[in-house]
Amino acid sequence: MKVLALDYGSARTGVAVSDATGTLARPVG
Numbered sequence: 001m002k003v004l005a006l007d008y009g010s011a012r013t014g015v016a017v018s019d020a021t022g023t024l025a026r027p028v029g
Contacts, residue, residue, distance in 0.1 A: 005018070
């Protein structure tokens with residue numbers, strides 16, 4: 001199952017998506 005995550009940083013907000021196994025995440029954009 002893939003998971004979409006939001007990372008609220010102090011300067012920017014990031015978006016990341018995990019792989020199908022849920023072990024690795026990579027930034028989107």
